[in-house]
Ligand SMILES: NC(=O)c1ccc[n+]([C@@H]2O[C@H](COP(=O)([O-])OP(=O)(O)OC[C@H]3O[C@@H](n4cnc5c(N)ncnc54)[C@H](O)[C@@H]3O)[C@@H](O)[C@H]2O)c1
């Protein structure tokens with residue numbers, strides 16, 4: 001089928017490249033000319049394992065990119081994969097996706113045949129129907145349910161494994177209000193369903209919107225609960241990882257997302273939990289458990305700094321930060337736990353030398369005045385303390401490199417460093 005995808009970020013580019021691999025002809029629409037150029041020349045605009053190969057194979061032929069919205073007219077279905085960031089008060093800011101819907105509606109106004117619009121972005125229940133569909137009707141002059149349909153298809157891929165996740169999902173969710181929309185979505189996803197056999201959830205639009213928030217809030221709260229349990233375990237000198245491995249054997253709990261540490265970051269958990277809290281309050285409901293999950297998460301980076309301070313006084317000390325990305329496998333630093341850690345160290349008067357295999361350039365834009373090292377060893381050399389913030393594999397292989405520190409105090413926020421007699425090791429968990 002001929003698909004267009006508005007927004008070529010982490011989701012839009014990954015989904016587009018994967019749909020091309022599945023045999024569809026895909027056009028990415030983005031306002032960023034650099035991204036458009038990169039895709040057309042076969043280069044992935046973001047760091048994501050496996051994406052380079054797909055964009056190299058399909059970019060410029062079965063996968064094209066443009067800044068021109070009218071390219072949508074030559075497609076059957078448009079996915080909206082635009083950002084839905086947090087406002088200052090945590091509520092969802094729909095201004096970008098509204099602008100995208102407006103441009104989409106304007107171009108659909110002169111399209112002759114039926115079109116399916118699919119919201120891929122994460123949006124609060126009611127946004128697809130009450131906000132986006134209304135904008136498209138208004139700007140196109142067309143009637144929803146007749147000339148076009150709108151559907152909601154939330155995305156569950158994780159950064160760092162986005163291509164693999166998209167091609168091998170546990171489930172695909174189709175939120176649709178007409179048979180025709182549901183059938184068209186089914187046809188688009190047919191090659192994926194045939195290949196990886198996920199559960200197919202056919203549901204209403206509002207339910208699809210809420211499934212995404214419920215999914216993320218459940219996982220974020222699970223990790224916060226694990227962090228709280230890990231903190232209590234530490235007080236009692238109990239190995240939290242052994243405890244979690246055991247409770248994970250209970251199928252009702254499950255073995256994944258049980259790693260306690262410095263907390264969750266990224267472009268989704270923080271913003272989606274905040275948006276759900278805000279949306280609940282809008283309806284007069286106080287979501288105290290979700291608020292507590294956020295509070296536990298906010299405290300973990302502070303706990304890491306307190307642990308470091310229990311070993312050394314920070315003013316004027318050289319502190320190595322290992323890991324800037326919010327998780328391994330990505331260059332994304334949005335809401336990374338490394339950000340409050342850098343700020344906390346700066347407030348205490350420490351000198352920072354940071355290392356990350358791929359995310360340093362993104363962090364440099366936000367913190368141009370800290371030192372960035374080219375390797376973990378270079379960051380550690382001469383440092384008075386080291387904080388492990390991201391669980392990159394290469395950090396778990398570090399060993400006598402720590403001996404190059406002036407004072408080998410290592411505080412592990414991810415439980416990945418092997419203890420040895422030559423370092424003073426401490427961690428968030430025992
Ligand atoms: N990042 C993830 O892992 C992930 C996973 C699942 C769902 N989501 C959701 O998907 C949505 C997109 O997230 P993302 O991380 O891909 O965003 P992103 O910030 O990585 O990418 C958004 C892209 O949209 C482009 N853009 C902005 N305004 C535009 C416009 N008017 N027209 C065309 N392009 C425009 C930007 O240039 C950018 O390339 C969000 O709602 C997010 O919550 C994200």
Ligand SMILES: O=c1ccn([C@@H]2O[C@H](COP(=O)(O)OP(=O)(O)O[C@H]3O[C@H](CO)[C@@H](O)[C@H](O)[C@H]3O)[C@@H](O)[C@H]2O)c(=O)[nH]1
Pocket residue numbers: 122155156157158159160216219223256257258259260261262263264265266267268269326327
């Ligand atoms: O046991 C765990 C698992 C995760 N994390 C942290 O949780 C955050 C999020 O990790 P992960 O969920 O793997 O990455 P994301 O790319 O943010 O993916 C989440 O957010 C996406 C955007 O909505 C969803 O699509 C995914 O399903 C959902 O997992 C990261 O900071 C991790 O370090 C932990 O601390 N302990």
